[in-house]
Amino acid sequence: MNIFIEYLTSISKLSNSAIHYINEYLSVEKIPKKQVFVQELSASKKLYFIKKGIVRAFFYNDGKEITDWFGIENMIIGATVRNFPIKNTRHSIETLEDTELVSVSFNDLEKLYQKHHDIERLGRLIAINTILFLQHKIDTQQLFSAKERYDEFVYKYPNLINRVPLGYIASYLGMNQVTLSRIRNQY
Amino acid sequence: MNIFIEYLTSISKLSNSAIHYINEYLSVEKIPKKQVFVQELSASKKLYFIKKGIVRAFFYNDGKEITDWFGIENMIIGATVRNFPIKNTRHSIETLEDTELVSVSFNDLEKLYQKHHDIERLGRLIAINTILFLQHKIDTQQLFSAKERYDEFVYKYPNLINRVPLGYIASYLGMNQVTLSRIRNQY
DNA sequence: CTTTCTTTTTAGCAAAAGCTAAAAAATCAA
DNA sequence: TTGATTTTTTAGCTTTTGCTAAAAAGAAAG
Numbered sequence: 001m002n003i004f005i006e007y008l009t010s011i012s013k014l015s016n017s018a019i020h021y022i023n024e025y026l027s028v029e030k031i032p033k034k035q036v037f038v039q040e041l042s043a044s045k046k047l048y049f050i051k052k053g054i055v056r057a058f059f060y061n062d063g064k065e066i067t068d069w070f071g072i073e074n075m076i077i078g079a080t081v082r083n084f085p086i087k088n089t090r091h092s093i094e095t096l097e098d099t100e101l102v103s104v105s106f107n108d109l110e111k112l113y114q115k116h117h118d119i120e121r122l123g124r125l126i127a128i129n130t131i132l133f134l135q136h137k138i139d140t141q142q143l144f145s146a147k148e149r150y151d152e153f154v155y156k157y158p159n160l161i162n163r164v165p166l167g168y169i170a171s172y173l174g175m176n177q178v179t180l181s182r183i184r185n186q187y
Numbered sequence: 188m189n190i191f192i193e194y195l196t197s198i199s200k201l202s203n204s205a206i207h208y209i210n211e212y213l214s215v216e217k218i219p220k221k222q223v224f225v226q227e228l229s230a231s232k233k234l235y236f237i238k239k240g241i242v243r244a245f246f247y248n249d250g251k252e253i254t255d256w257f258g259i260e261n262m263i264i265g266a267t268v269r270n271f272p273i274k275n276t277r278h279s280i281e282t283l284e285d286t287e288l289v290s291v292s293f294n295d296l297e298k299l300y301q302k303h304h305d306i307e308r309l310g311r312l313i314a315i316n317t318i319l320f321l322q323h324k325i326d327t328q329q330l331f332s333a334k335e336r337y338d339e340f341v342y343k344y345p346n347l348i349n350r351v352p353l354g355y356i357a358s359y360l361g362m363n364q365v366t367l368s369r370i371r372n373q374y
Numbered sequence: 375c376t377t378t379c380t381t382t383t384t385a386g387c388a389a390a391a392g393c394t395a396a397a398a399a400a401t402c403a404a
Numbered sequence: 405t406t407g408a409t410t411t412t413t414t415a416g417c418t419t420t421t422g423c424t425a426a427a428a429a430g431a432a433a434g
Contacts, residue, residue, distance in 0.1 A: 165382090352411065
């Protein structure tokens with residue numbers, strides 16, 4: 001789990017007592033490949049951190065499956081996708097490879113926030129990072145062509161291209177799977 | 188300024204002492220129409236809340252001006268657009284109508300965060316609201332046609348359509364100004 | 375190894391949206 | 405008001421991306 005604490009402290013300093021407290025509440029879970037381990041994200045009772053592996057978030061629109069987000073090592077599930085009690089969506093999370101997760105229940109997380117000001121601050125800073133990530137996604141969607149979006153994806157996630165089905169990447173990038181195949185073969 | 192405090196407490200409860208403290212740090216500014224009052228957002232020293240009026244955030248891409256965000260009453264400037272020391276962009280903020288703002292300097296805001304746990308929590312919750320807003324924008328961009336995006340915009344900002352130049356709205360919605368004009372005249 | 379199932383590529387055509395430029399309309403200022 | 409400036413609409417053509425379906429390639433299972 002220490003990798004999780006390291007991740008957290010890289011975002012914001014934490015007191016020893018906060019670290020100790022967080023550790024108390026963590027568990028580790030191993031999930032095999034191709035398993036939908038969160039059926040409905042907004043109803044999820046836990047927050048997950050990806051220690052190892054690849055996951056994706058997806059939902060259905062017009063009968064079609066849309067991949068919304070890819071999670072790789074050192075990412076929090078639901079920081080980016082809408083893992084908030086506020087909004088009802090139909091997101092599921094699936095492992096694409098064997099995955100190790102660190103989890104905290106939202107109940108416990110709430111306790112952590114309330115007891116430790118520095119953990120609350122950490123939560124705020126994680127949210128701000130998420131905002132930056134999303135804003136960048138909006139920019140690329142709005143200003144980049146399909147090819148440019150793909151190129152950026154390759155740059156950003158060099159490991160994913162050969163490990164994840166093309167169709168998932170296409171829907172993540174907001175384009176047709178056939179279009180992506182063409183782009184990849186440089187027209 | 189009380190409208191600002193009301194806005195804040197609608198998001199998260201604040202202790203009386205926190206409210207008192209916040210009030211100490213607020214100022215009010217009036218800006219006339221069509222004035223670029225923040226030249227470079229990421230270098231801005233203050234956070235603004237819109238008490239009255241309309242503003243927009245814009246930047247240049249490929250020599251073209253892109254409107255990124257519209258701010259109306261009861262919005263925080265920079266909660267949505269990237270008003271963080273972290274990321275360098277070239278966003279400016281301009282009033283579209285006579286506008287009244289409440290402002291806090293980031294210096295003071297930092298103090299507020301540090302002194303009051305409940306203000307830090309408020310900051311986290313505002314960030315989460317921003318995340319939801321941005322995720323919705325991503326969805327509409329990715330899944331909606333140009334017409335659908337416009338229809339949603341009309342629904343969401345009924346006041347803006349006749350008060351804001353069409354070109355600004357078009358770039359906000361990620362489409363050509365000519366395309367938007369056609370859509371509006373229902374092809 | 376084959377066979378089967380899944381994923382990717384290719385082809386051809388259709389639809390959506392972009393671009394340039396000019397005309398029309400609306401707004402602003404003297 | 406009237407002339408000037410800005411904004412919006414219209415027209416015609418181009419480009420990009422989408423869609424359906426079928427072929428090819430790859431991966432998985434017996």
